[in-house]
Amino acid sequence: xxxxxxxxxxxxxxxxxxxxxxxxxxxxxxxxxxxxxxxxxxxxxxxxxxxxxxxxxxxxxxxxxxxxxxxxxxxxxxxxxxxxxxxxxxxxxxxxxxxxxxxxxxxxxxxxxxxxxxxxxxxxxxxxxxxxxxxxxxxxxxxxxxxxxxxxxxxxxxxxxxxxxxxxxxxxxxxxxxxxxxxxxxxxxxx
Numbered sequence: 345x346x347x348x349x350x351x352x353x354x355x356x357x358x359x360x361x362x363x364x365x366x367x368x369x370x371x372x373x374x375x376x377x378x379x380x381x382x383x384x385x386x387x388x389x390x391x392x393x394x395x396x397x398x399x400x401x402x403x404x405x406x407x408x409x410x411x412x413x414x415x416x417x418x419x420x421x422x423x424x425x426x427x428x429x430x431x432x433x434x435x436x437x438x439x440x441x442x443x444x445x446x447x448x449x450x451x452x453x454x455x456x457x458x459x460x461x462x463x464x465x466x467x468x469x470x471x472x473x474x475x476x477x478x479x480x481x482x483x484x485x486x487x488x489x490x491x492x493x494x495x496x497x498x499x500x501x502x503x504x505x506x507x508x509x510x511x512x513x514x515x516x517x518x519x520x521x522x523x524x525x526x527x528x529x530x531x532x533x534x535x
Contacts, residue, residue: 447502
């Protein structure tokens with residue numbers, strides 16, 4: 345794989361670059377996200393996790409993974425697991441009836457940033473019962489996730505009456521908490 349078409353090429357791990365390329369971090373992330381399997385390149389995983397706090401591609405599930413328990417790290421508190429479109433529609437209708445803002449966490453069980461933010465997400469759900477916290481597994485609801493244009497995990501959507509009012513891509517706990525505080529502040533001043 346060459347970043348450029350001409351010139352002297354340099355190989356670094358599984359990546360090549362020509363003498364004109366500088367490989368800024370985002371270019372490296374783009375290359376890694378499109379062309380490498382994360383499990384084959386641990387340095388790529390570290391770069392992605394440190395720089396962006398998100399995942400771009402799925403890693404195969406372990407064959408020994410116990411299906412009923414593979415979501416347990418994402419559950420707890422007031423977090424609702426969405427397993428199909430009907431459950432999504434039901435929860436959005438319930439939130440609208442109750443006047444609740446929905447926070448929808450599009451995650452994956454194989455995604456390390458998703459796993460790291462999950463306990464914090466559960467804590468937030470307990471701290472803010474006036475909000476509805478949902479978790480959607482992008483691998484189980486692939487087409488649904490594509491409809492929401494989820495490009496990386498975790499992605500958090502903030503919804504009022506089923507309409508997006510904000511979005512956060514990545515496992516940035518401080519930014520997630522800040523967005524929730526702002527939404528709650530806006531809700532209190534508007535109602």
